[in-house]
Amino acid sequence: MIYFDLRASFIFTKEISDLYSVFDNFFNNNTDKILSKNDEVGSTIEDFNINDNKLTIHLKSNQIVRANEALIRLKKELSNFIGFKFKIGIREVLINFFIIKIEADNGVDIETLPYVKNIDYENDRYIKIVFDTETEQKLTFSEIEKRIPDRIITLIKNKLEDYGGKNEHWELLWESEDKKFESNEDPTELMLNEGWIKRGYNRGQWIYGPEATYLFRTFEKIVLKELLEPLKYTEMIFPKLVSWDVWMKSGHAQGVYPEIYYVCPPKTRDPKYWEDVKNIYNITKEVPVDLIKEKIDVPIGGMCYAQCPSFWGFLQGETLASDQLPLKVYDHSGTSHRYESGGIHGIERVDEFHRLELVWVGTKEDTLEQAENLKKKYNHIFEDILEIKWRTAWVTPWFMAQEGKHGLSDMKDAGTVDYEALTPYNNKWIEIQNLSINANKYTKGFNVKSQDNKLLWSGCSGVGLERWAAAFISQHGLNSEKWPKKFKEYFKNMPKGIKTL
Ligand code: SER
């Protein structure tokens, strides 16, 4: 149960002291409209009093009609009534106090929330939220109209559900047959030793030499020839600097913050403004990063994270012609970036990575059918060309995980299949790619319609080249003689690497 306790004052444009009985009657006659829902009483008016031009009212409620909702209704009905009958207007609504108590078996680890003065766990029974009604950061009627209290309740309920055991979902769907592996080595070490890759200057970043790059390109060629061309996907270029607008619509703004590489433009491009930075560097030969920090603006967004969200800007607010459907596109025009956990990792855990991203849009049936077509093609690639040990699992959908959520989607048929491969040297499984049905999340979020007004769904699939390489090399080793036959047909000749002394 949730309990609400709210006291607010209506400030009228004129004196109302002699209208006590008018208000009393008004409240008695309008309880249904204001305090009930489907004949169930949610809110009660505990008491009210009148002083000059001010009516102060005390509301208590459960969740049937939340007191904040009752207040909105009250204002509407009251201004119609009093305006019409007495030509008096409501100038302002002041919130005197507002407390919400959510019954819960445990508290939540939230210390501060906007508009909240205090949140704690009371008597081992309630999460008690006391709203700020005094300071500059106070909750006003405008926030009540914007449903801020309701969003706070949702946020706390989500937290409670997480504690209630909603974990990252993982459920095995299928596993390939056991294989004899050519290698039992760490793929990163193997490639480092042969000079195929070197560490970049940034954390989780690699510089790929000719051999490793050629391996990536071979993977891409296989996807192109075996999957993208036969299934008629066309190439696009998605932006790689993603604005907040995109992440607000894609849902990422709900939770991706700890993993973003933020992008800040200069406050101005006036060379004079940057003169001191240049001079300091030229004299000290150290980049004055703290000074730079002062001279750059707030982040306009971040580096590409999930790859497909910025595609949707192309379709935002548009209506798709029927002959366009299902729409099938892919992008491999740039890197993706994630601020990963610290420590030294190999190429299977990187902050800068390379991925082919496929997006398809269509009716629900089209979207599900396309997903099945892709699954067949992937199966063929992993079984007959890469010949790796792999498996699939039904997991928390990527779009929920990236919003900081757990569990599974409420939308039927929506979700993510993770493709995993075994790395024999440590006997662990790594995610090498995924394939998702995103239901109408993106078509709705970006307001995309079809000509015949059919509900549009979409799907996406991200093929991680570093992960494919880690899986392939860890199972087959670096000696290309021993690689699978069909793969060698694609790979042909190893390019000449860069040897140093
Ligand atoms: N956009 C999906 C993800 O980020 C697939 O690449 O996981």
Ligand code: ZN
């Ligand atoms: Zn995607």
